[in-house]
Amino acid sequence: MSAVTPAVLFDRHEALLNRAIEAIHTREYWSPYSENLKKYPEELVKSAPEDFKALCNQHFELEGPATTKKITGERSPYGLDLGTSYDQPDMGQLVDVMHSLIPQWRDAGPKGRVGVCMEILQRLNDMSPLMGHAVMHTSGQGFMMAFQAGAPHAQDRALEAVVYGWDAMNAVPATARWNKPQGKMDPLVMDKKFTIVPRGVAVVIGCSTFPTWNTYPGLFASLVTGNPVIVKPHPAAILPAALTVKVAQEVLKEAGLDPQIVSLAVDTLEEPVAKDLVMNPKVKVIDYTGSSVFGNWIEQNALHAKVFTEKAGVNSIIVDSVSDLKAVTRNLAFTLSLYSGQMCTTTQAIYVPKSGIDTPEGKVSFDEFAQALATATSKFLGDNDRACMVLGAIQSEATAKRIDECRSLGEIVLDSESRIHAQFPDARIRTPLILKVDGKDQATYSEERFGPISFLIATESTEDSMRLAKEVLDEQGAITLGVYSTSDAVLDQAEELAMDVKVALSCNLDGGVFVNQSAAFSDFHATGGNPAANACLSDAAFLVNRFVVVQSRRHV
Amino acid sequence: MSAVTPAVLFDRHEALLNRAIEAIHTREYWSPYSENLKKYPEELVKSAPEDFKALCNQHFELEGPATTKKITGERSPYGLDLGTSYDQPDMGQLVDVMHSLIPQWRDAGPKGRVGVCMEILQRLNDMSPLMGHAVMHTSGQGFMMAFQAGAPHAQDRALEAVVYGWDAMNAVPATARWNKPQGKMDPLVMDKKFTIVPRGVAVVIGCSTFPTWNTYPGLFASLVTGNPVIVKPHPAAILPAALTVKVAQEVLKEAGLDPQIVSLAVDTLEEPVAKDLVMNPKVKVIDYTGSSVFGNWIEQNALHAKVFTEKAGVNSIIVDSVSDLKAVTRNLAFTLSLYSGQMCTTTQAIYVPKSGIDTPEGKVSFDEFAQALATATSKFLGDNDRACMVLGAIQSEATAKRIDECRSLGEIVLDSESRIHAQFPDARIRTPLILKVDGKDQATYSEERFGPISFLIATESTEDSMRLAKEVLDEQGAITLGVYSTSDAVLDQAEELAMDVKVALSCNLDGGVFVNQSAAFSDFHATGGNPAANACLSDAAFLVNRFVVVQSRRHV
Incomplete structure (x- = not known):
């Protein structure tokens, strides 16, 4: 007994x-x-x-x-x-x-x-x-x-x-x-x-x-x-x-x-x-x-x-306007770096209007935004020990190869590089690859590229970003969607999009919470309503x- | 507004x-x-x-x-x-x-x-x-x-x-x-x-x-x-x-x-x-x-x-022993007659041991049980007005034809007959057809025969009834399962069977509740766990x- x-x-x-x-x-x-x-x-x-x-x-x-x-x-x-x-x-x-x-x-x-x-x-x-x-x-x-x-x-x-x-x-x-x-x-x-x-x-x-x-x-x-x-x-x-x-x-x-x-x-x-x-x-x-x-x-x-x-899915972020460019790019740099983007919640597609985005300091062009994100990421990964801790190692050789194969898919905004771990010299460590593509290159950015690979997508306008994101999300699904905007109308539109494609939305994350994090007992992880997850x-x-x-x- | x-x-x-x-x-x-x-x-x-x-x-x-x-x-x-x-x-x-x-x-x-x-x-x-x-x-x-x-x-x-x-x-x-x-x-x-x-x-x-x-x-x-x-x-x-x-x-x-x-x-x-x-x-x-x-x-x-x-499914009843034969056959007669068996909950397969069943008056043979059920049904439908009210009409010509086609599937215990409705002389009204088959004729009784068609199945023992019922229910599913027994051990075994094949069980219904009735807010109609219904x-x-x-x- x-x-x-x-x-x-x-x-x-x-x-x-x-x-x-x-x-x-x-x-x-x-x-x-x-x-x-x-x-x-x-x-x-x-x-x-x-x-x-x-x-x-x-x-x-x-x-x-x-x-x-x-x-x-x-x-x-x-x-x-x-x-x-x-x-x-x-x-x-x-x-x-x-x-x-x-x-x-x-x-x-x-x-x-x-x-x-x-x-x-x-x-x-x-x-x-x-x-x-x-x-x-x-x-x-x-x-x-x-x-x-x-x-x-x-x-x-x-x-x-x-x-x-x-x-x-x-x-x-x-x-x-x-x-x-x-x-x-x-x-x-x-x-x-x-x-x-x-x-x-x-x-x-x-x-x-x-x-x-x-x-x-x-x-x-x-x-x-x-x-x-x-x-x-x-x-x-x-x-x-x-x-x-x-x-x-x-x-x-x-x-x-x-x-x-x-x-x-x-x-x-x-x-x-x-x-x-x-x-x-x-x-x-x-x-x-x-x-x-x-x-x-x-x-x-x-x-x-x-x-x-x-x-799999294509997690996405729509950037319309920001109140603090540095805070936003710092937040995104962490998201793209954490565990080398090998999370089912990591952003792959970032939609930014060609005409640029509004900031308190005035218009920031698409290329300036791209550069700001690249700089924030490089800076964040500047200290090698911290970088290795945040990046972790690439789980499979296939993912490491994928980074190499994806280099040619767009204009390189930030190249991926290998790092040497102080304690484990044979560790397979890579920093994020960020590419620039046009909204029309949907075939390129709408396929999931598992690993530290993301696309800055140049769109005609925020409205165009929403439209493109909807197309990709309807077809590929996603677990996370982010939006950055100082306009309530745009945030409302993003919420409507989120309900339409049935993806959880994060608005204006520029502090200590990241789009790829979900907290048990509070955040529902995946909705079960789009192709990325049926539960x-x-x-x-x-x-x-x-x-x-x-x-x-x-x-x- | x-x-x-x-x-x-x-x-x-x-x-x-x-x-x-x-x-x-x-x-x-x-x-x-x-x-x-x-x-x-x-x-x-x-x-x-x-x-x-x-x-x-x-x-x-x-x-x-x-x-x-x-x-x-x-x-x-x-x-x-x-x-x-x-x-x-x-x-x-x-x-x-x-x-x-x-x-x-x-x-x-x-x-x-x-x-x-x-x-x-x-x-x-x-x-x-x-x-x-x-x-x-x-x-x-x-x-x-x-x-x-x-x-x-x-x-x-x-x-x-x-x-x-x-x-x-x-x-x-x-x-x-x-x-x-x-x-x-x-x-x-x-x-x-x-x-x-x-x-x-x-x-x-x-x-x-x-x-x-x-x-x-x-x-x-x-x-x-x-x-x-x-x-x-x-x-x-x-x-x-x-x-x-x-x-x-x-x-x-x-x-x-x-x-x-x-x-x-x-x-x-x-x-x-x-x-x-x-x-x-x-x-x-x-x-x-x-x-x-x-x-x-x-x-x-x-x-x-x-x-x-x-x-569709094959709703089943296992008869082991009864404390009141008349009450049981009266209850079953109503079940088989109500809306001419055109309910998704009406019993089709009734398993009875060849050796008969125990009653307070002693052993009742398989054939005696069959006869008692036939008599109870005929008697219940003796008054034509009441019969027409309970039977209703056969919804489709296909069901009426099916009754005719099924007559040859076994030995007839009670034949189906047409009735004339006092108010609607053209109404398509049929009484139940009850057939006798052997437990080995699984192909015959394990196929759903929608309408007032039921089989009394002669089995080797109650244990054999349980085994046969399990086989049919596993394959065909059901919404209802009934058991008649004065033995707690047999009732427990039936509950184990019900959980195994995931069918709702009714025990010893011999009063004013019928196996084919399910009450909203109390009875769960179908379990969603067998082939008869996925919900x-x-x-x-x-x-x-x-x-x-x-x-x-x-x-x-």
């Missing part, structure tokens, strides 16, 4: 749950997991690099169907081979095992599952410094970002999903007495039972750039609603997922449940298993982050499952389709 | 809305619209047949794009041609008009839309007696059922959808102030605006047997969440939809909105328009009730839209995907 039942775990975390419920309904600032490294135990922070190294060149043990097949091959964008190996189960067998666990996990009930999920998150939070290093050496993010985005921010997003799940499940009464008057006759009376029943086996397909942040919402959304979850990480970023699954399995086991309710499925770029997994008819829920090509394929083929995707992290729609309600009624 | 603004309408109906919110969260008995004909003004009830006739052989005027094309051809299953004609707009033009109305209806906001929807429902309720006749003479339902299911019960289901919509929209704050502490520095402060943005143009495709009950949930769900709605009724049952659209247009107009926000699209069996409509890329939400063939086609092809379907009427999942949230943020 287990001492820590799921019900005990619910009680343990109920106060935090209640605070989180309040947060999703006000969407004011709230974060349960600190992004301040100093709030974590000093010895854990200190030992984290060694703890990470201890995981390298080792076999990573997890619960799962017996197998003799081992996978290895992660290489840090900072230039070292991780050498960690993982068991690769037979995928059909794995799905069968997961399917057999449905009744057990379903019967744990909403409270039990919320308790288990929140305990997992608490323990993941405790190991945040280590997770920071695991994320850094798979995604290539600078350490501070890898720690923040990969640990507390990812945990925030996970809890957000858990809480939306609780809210949705809790809105359905477990039982009801139905008492229908029949005039002078006795009433009809029935007892009804409503059970939250999961869809089936869930699969979460992760990406290499945000191995936890983009995996956790789907993982915890499926888990809390009763679906056993297979985590299928990107072959280049397995370790953060493996650490996560390990923690989940420990908590499940301690709570007297089968640890395999959360399992890991690893593969290689050469022999991918994702298609096999998602086309297994027992798989009923799929979360995917990655390329549009495969994401669209899943949406079009896995019709037996509920599919939640985050794919939003997280809202009710992200949760309610992962389960159905099965009722049973009988006379009293 | 309109006197009756949407906001005024919200205030007018707010008390009822609040009561309805309570109802969806307790799912106890509640019905806002009376099913008692006597509660309606006597003069309206009396004049209803004449009011209906006044609509026949007339052109039905509605707001819509100009057109010269007229459609007519509805024929009552009671044997008269309605002769009502309707304008048929160009479908591409209609969708364009609806698309242009999105901002107007979106900007009415959640409160305004709830107000408009509830006012429409109030006015539909006022005309319930007339609607009863319109539904009777299109669906073929007996008048009392046509009145109840077609008017108050349909209105209940509509309000249920409106309330789930309100609940979902209201859970998203309209604005938030985000105030993030920055240690000793000034906090980061942003104002955020969250707008409910509809997916696009919505289409609701109705069926001929429940022209309002199955149309209203999709219609009101899409409408309340901001999507202009095209109602595309079945060519055989246009009038109830046209009356509904007329009321909606009147309310919209009075509220200062474009009446075309709800529009009618009619077609004929010979030249259907549904494929064109659903494949129009501006159509983003589709509700469909009808055959599995076309429903599956929509699900597989209209990937640009959110699709909600109710299709549930109504739950949160039925609403939340009809809109997205678009945010706009800026520094304070």
Whole structure:
């Protein structure tokens, strides 16, 4: 008999749950997991690099169907081979095992599952410094970002999903007495039972750039609603997922449940298993982050499952007029530099009228604006140590190559250059490439160019910028849209555009908030209404389709 | 300027809305619209047949794009041609008009839309007696059922959808102030605006047997969440939809909105328009009730839209043992007779062990049970007037033919016969056909046979019944499942089966509640988790995907 039942775990975390419920309904600032490294135990922070190294060149043990097949091959964008190996189960067998666990996990009930999920998150939070290093050496993010985005921010997003799940499940009464008057006759009376029943086996397909942040919402959304979850990480970023699954399995086991309710499925770029997994008819829920090509394929083929995707898009900014040119270009320089533009929220297309923009100091021409942005970016990246920290490393060689290939697509406003990291000389580090193109070159700037590649687009007017942006956003989608204008009419027009193309809008960001940042419990990440993503992290729609309600009624 | 603004309408109906919110969260008995004909003004009830006739052989005027094309051809299953004609707009033009109305209806906001929807429902309720006749003479339902299911019960289901919509929209704050502490520095402060943005143009495709009950949930769900709605009724049952659209247009107009926000699209069996409509890329939400063939086609092809379907299935009952054989067979006789089995909830497959069932009077053999059911049904339909009232008429000639074709599928336990309606001698009236087959004849009983056709299936044991039912339900789906047993273990096993195949279960119905009845605000109609329907009427999942949230943020 287990001492820590799921019900005990619910009680343990109920106060935090209640605070989180309040947060999703006000969407004011709230974060349960600190992004301040100093709030974590000093010895854990200190030992984290060694703890990470201890995981390298080792076999990573997890619960799962017996197998003799081992996978290895992660290489840090900072230039070292991780050498960690993982068991690769037979995928059909794995799905069968997961399917057999449905009744057990379903019967744990909403409270039990919320308790288990929140305990997992608490323990993941405790190991945040280590997770920071695991994320850094798979995604290539600078350490501070890898720690923040990969640990507390990812945990925030996970809890957000858990809480939306609780809210949705809790809105359905477990039982009801139905008492229908029949005039002078006795009433009809029935007892009804409503059970939250999961869809089936869930699969979460992760990406290499945000191995936890983009995996956790789907993982915890499926888990809390009763679906056993297979985590299928990107072959280049397995370790953060493996650490996560390990923690989940420990908590499940301690709570007297089968640890395999959360399992890991690893593969290689050469022999991918994702298609096999998602086309297994027992798989009923799929979360995917990655390329549009495969994401669209899943949406079009896995019709037996509920599919939640985050794919590529062309994030855009419309510049009309500014009240502080320096502040604006400084803000944009940071956006374009952070993690070398490898965020699904980084701006690629910046629309500026050929005739220039109004500033308090008078008209600034298109070329002057371009120059100001180039200067701000160069200056921001002037200190090499800070630059390396902000830029991080380029996750894949393909992205590094893409920078080279894109140089010829327009007139170079700022060229991309390589940098040498003081601690990791083999790290693949590149500064942003900024190109100048004409509004008519839509084929050039309307294709997603993943990485530190952006286009300054010369348009006929702000109205023309809006029109071009609408065309591109309708077709390609986006997660972020920005606008700079001192005119309320233009801001209103931008809001109308944002609603039309269903993209989140940021207006006049010129301080410490950046268009590519989204805060859990406040910002909705993606709308689910344009081609860049068919789901939003997280809202009710992200949760309610992962389960159905099965009722049973009988006379009293 | 309109006197009756949407906001005024919200205030007018707010008390009822609040009561309805309570109802969806307790799912106890509640019905806002009376099913008692006597509660309606006597003069309206009396004049209803004449009011209906006044609509026949007339052109039905509605707001819509100009057109010269007229459609007519509805024929009552009671044997008269309605002769009502309707304008048929160009479908591409209609969708364009609806698309242009999105901002107007979106900007009415959640409160305004709830107000408009509830006012429409109030006015539909006022005309319930007339609607009863319109539904009777299109669906073929007996008048009392046509009145109840077609008017108050349909209105209940509509309000249920409106309330789930309100609940979902209201859970998203309209604005938030985000105030993030920055240690000793000034906090980061942003104002955020969250707008409910509809997916696009919505289409609701109705069926001929429940022209309002199955149309209203999709219609009101899409409408309340901001999507202009095209109602595309079945060519055989246009009038109830046209009356509904007329009321909606009147309310919209009075509220200062474009009446075309709800529009009618009619077609004929010979030249259907549904494929064109659903494949129009501006159509983003589709509700469909009808055959599995076309429903599956929509699900597989209209990937640009959110699709909600109710299709065919094989509703089943497992008989293990009973405490009152007469009461059980009486209950089943009513279920099989009501509207000649033309309900999406009527039982088709009844599994009974070959070895018979336990009763307080001892073992009753399979054949004795079959005979008891046949006798109960014959007796129940003994009085011809009552029989005609309960049976109603067979909606389509195809269903009548199907009865004849199915006679050879098994041994006849009770043959179907024609009846003559006292008032409508040309009415197409048929009593139930009950056949006996072996559990091994799965091909025979596992195909949906729409109409008054059911199978008593001889199985090896109750366990075998469960196994066979699971196979059929997994493959074909169902909306209802019943079980009769005096054993708690068997009832538990049936609940496990219901959760496994995701079908609502009714246990031991032997009184005044029938397996084919589902009560709004309490019973979830379909689970959305099996092949019979991909959606549930109504739950949160039925609403939340009809809109997205678009945010706009800026520094304070």
